[in-house]
Amino acid sequence: MVPGNQLKTAKILLADNDLVNVLALKNILHAHGFRNIYNNKPVTNERLVDPDNLPALVVLNVDNTNGSQLQVLKNLLREIALPEIPILLLTRDTNSELVRNALQLGVKDVISWPFNENEVVSRISVLLENHYLAKMVRERHMGQKGASPGHQLQVIELTRQLEQIKRTQLQDRQLAGYDSLTGLANTASLCDHLSNVMRNIREDDRIVAMLLFSLESFSEITKSVGYASGDQILQAAADRISESVERLSNLKNSPETYFTAKYSGGKFVVVINDLESETKAISIAHRILATMSAPFELPNIVLDIGTQVGVSLAPRFTTEATEIVRQSEVALHTAKMGSQPLIVYEKSIDNYDPRRLALMAELRKAINNDALYLVYQPKIDIKTGVVSGVEALLRWNHPELGLIPPNEFIPLAEQSSVIKPLTVWVLNNAMRQATAFASSGLDIAIAVNISACSLRDDSLVGYTKMLLQKNNVEPNRLILEITESAMMQDPNKGLNLLNQLNNIGVQISIDDYGTGYSSLAYLKRLPVKEMKIDRTFIKDMAVDEDDKLIVGTTIDMGHNFGLRVIAEGVEDGQTVKLLKEMGCDQVQGYYYAKPMPVGELYEWMTVDNKVAWTLN
Ligand code: C2E
Ligand code: CA
Ligand code: CA
Numbered sequence: 001m002v003p004g005n006q007l008k009t010a011k012i013l014l015a016d017n018d019l020v021n022v023l024a025l026k027n028i029l030h031a032h033g034f035r036n037i038y039n040n041k042p043v044t045n046e047r048l049v050d051p052d053n054l055p056a057l058v059v060l061n062v063d064n065t066n067g068s069q070l071q072v073l074k075n076l077l078r079e080i081a082l083p084e085i086p087i088l089l090l091t092r093d094t095n096s097e098l099v100r101n102a103l104q105l106g107v108k109d110v111i112s113w114p115f116n117e118n119e120v121v122s123r124i125s126v127l128l129e130n131h132y133l134a135k136m137v138r139e140r141h142m143g144q145k146g147a148s149p150g151h152q153l154q155v156i157e158l159t160r161q162l163e164q165i166k167r168t169q170l171q172d173r174q175l176a177g178y179d180s181l182t183g184l185a186n187t188a189s190l191c192d193h194l195s196n197v198m199r200n201i202r203e204d205d206r207i208v209a210m211l212l213f214s215l216e217s218f219s220e221i222t223k224s225v226g227y228a229s230g231d232q233i234l235q236a237a238a239d240r241i242s243e244s245v246e247r248l249s250n251l252k253n254s255p256e257t258y259f260t261a262k263y264s265g266g267k268f269v270v271v272i273n274d275l276e277s278e279t280k281a282i283s284i285a286h287r288i289l290a291t292m293s294a295p296f297e298l299p300n301i302v303l304d305i306g307t308q309v310g311v312s313l314a315p316r317f318t319t320e321a322t323e324i325v326r327q328s329e330v331a332l333h334t335a336k337m338g339s340q341p342l343i344v345y346e347k348s349i350d351n352y353d354p355r356r357l358a359l360m361a362e363l364r365k366a367i368n369n370d371a372l373y374l375v376y377q378p379k380i381d382i383k384t385g386v387v388s389g390v391e392a393l394l395r396w397n398h399p400e401l402g403l404i405p406p407n408e409f410i411p412l413a414e415q416s417s418v419i420k421p422l423t424v425w426v427l428n429n430a431m432r433q434a435t436a437f438a439s440s441g442l443d444i445a446i447a448v449n450i451s452a453c454s455l456r457d458d459s460l461v462g463y464t465k466m467l468l469q470k471n472n473v474e475p476n477r478l479i480l481e482i483t484e485s486a487m488m489q490d491p492n493k494g495l496n497l498l499n500q501l502n503n504i505g506v507q508i509s510i511d512d513y514g515t516g517y518s519s520l521a522y523l524k525r526l527p528v529k530e531m532k533i534d535r536t537f538i539k540d541m542a543v544d545e546d547d548k549l550i551v552g553t554t555i556d557m558g559h560n561f562g563l564r565v566i567a568e569g570v571e572d573g574q575t576v577k578l579l580k581e582m583g584c585d586q587v588q589g590y591y592y593a594k595p596m597p598v599g600e601l602y603e604w605m606t607v608d609n610k611v612a613w614t615l616n
Helices: 003-006 019-031 068-081 096-103 117-144 147-176 186-206 217-226 227-250 278-292 321-337 353-367 405-415 419-439 450-456 457-470 484-489 491-503 520-525 545-560 573-581 598-609
Strands: 011-015 037-038 058-059 087-091 109-112 209-213 257-262 267-275 308-313 343-346 372-381 388-397 401-405 445-450 478-483 507-513 530-533 564-568 585-586
Touching: 003 117, 011 019, 019 037, 019 117, 019 353, 019 405, 019 520, 058 068, 058 117, 068 087, 068 096, 087 096, 087 117, 096 109, 109 117, 109 217, 109 564, 117 186, 117 419, 147 401, 147 545, 147 585, 186 209, 186 257, 186 321, 186 405, 186 530, 209 278, 209 321, 217 227, 227 257, 227 267, 267 278, 278 308, 278 530, 308 321, 308 484, 321 343, 343 585, 353 405, 353 419, 353 445, 388 405, 388 419, 401 405, 419 450, 419 457, 419 478, 445 484, 445 507, 450 478, 450 491, 478 573, 484 491, 491 507, 530 545, 545 564, 545 573, 573 585
Parallel strands: 011 037, 011 058, 058 087, 087 109, 308 343, 388 445, 445 478, 478 507, 507 530, 530 564, 564 585
Antiparallel strands: 209 267, 209 308, 257 267, 372 388, 372 585, 388 401
16 A cells, blocks of 8 residues: 555645646645645746656646647646656646547546545545556566566556555445435535536526535534534534425425535535526525524533525536535625625625635735735936836745735735735835935835725825825825726726825826726826836837837827826837837836846946935
């Protein structure tokens, strides 16, 4: 047998461009004791694995790959062909041509995303186990050149063990269908059942509902009354659910069929198949809830325990088994947040993607643990070549995932409450840096990016003012960059807030200009000082006449409005020359400098006197 320890320390490579997926999978594998996991991004024509440090298994997701997915897969197979490292392909679309090709090419297993936690862990374990056994067999086989019959027997014995393991795994799956405490189906058979039901739903034109019941604060209750009493509550709850399901299924003229299962913690599932209507599912959920409302009588104590239920429906929102489960969890979570007993899943409540929550919880920690830092990109006065200011750009150095670019985590933060502490963190750190610049005699402004959702937050003005005062920074040294589309989201509220910010003396800049649809009449009323022409127009203006025309007219229009105009994303000298001719005021881009940590920025500015130092 392969020792369990060897499996848990096996090196697993997660090859996926989506860091949220990586994090979700990593958390799951960590929770199941796997300790040696790392990740890498699959990119066409780049090596994925280090030949001197090979993994034991690769979990590959090419869904978000730039370029040819099949090519990435072929490259990987070529890289690891010799040592025969198994590949588990994760994909949203298990019916695709890619999957057929992948299996033909030698990918060992395929799992559809979003996946079921237990399934992915068990498949990874099986692949690793088989991999190690096969390796042992091979090693013995190779070692037996000169062939002693004893060696040959060992090879046969190991091969037999390998087959045996495969068989027991299969049997285990079939036997372990029930939860030993409540006698209800367990999660493994729930998964099988849902997969069956959902497979048929596409042909049968019927409605399926998943009801996910949860005993309120079950884990806290267990902690206070003890685990034995906790088990009694679970048994009693399971009995109540089974009895009411039995009553319901005995009703006349009810074509539905029911499947009841014990889920994790204090949760239970009822899957209803062959429903006539969605409203019927909801009324059934209410009836089961009613039977749960009576107090639970334990030998020494009577407990009133609330129950909540999340309902998800198929085929309206999904025809995938894993997705109907996730949607019922979203509905249940929403019920808990709003203290409501029953919520039916709808797209509009789906802010609670568990993967997103995991990453956001980490971001919250990062804000407190100094895992964030700011880099600064100079803005340069095109006429004098002197640095007039810097833009602060946020970086997150995740302990496991490495550097995560802002475009990957800020949009998530914007959809959650994390954006506020994040904005406060950025402003505070940028203000501290502004003080440091001023005290080293640097006369430059600092620009900070402000998200659209912060523009809807009334406290933005208050904390900006407070942070300026706390750090003793002159307000006009702070530039708030707000995208054109953010300004247009709620024009009245936006205008009001921008006026307040203008009143405390900070400068406002329109970021990514040209990518939104602002009306000139509205722009005229805004208290802005600066306009940044988006990189998409700048990057090809030296070769594209249309872009050149747009940039030229935008510069003129900006000047007519009395604005300072900046071109962002400038990467070559030809573009600088054109911008100068067009009268653009400032430039920013890789041609001059990439965003840099502050130490590097100081070094960069010192060379050739790129700044006006007022002291020394
Ligand atoms: P942005 O405000 O448009 O920032 C400019 C982005 O373009 C930066 O990417 C910068 O590194 C990149 N860039 C600058 N010059 C060039 C160039 O010459 N060529 C190319 N190809 N790219 C160039 P970064 O740092 O990844 O930031 C991406 C976006 O993330 C920013 O776009 C901004 O919208 C957002 N962001 C960054 N930091 C913060 C922050 O602290 N708060 C908020 N709310 N958003 C932020
Ligand atoms: Ca910006
Ligand atoms: Ca921009």
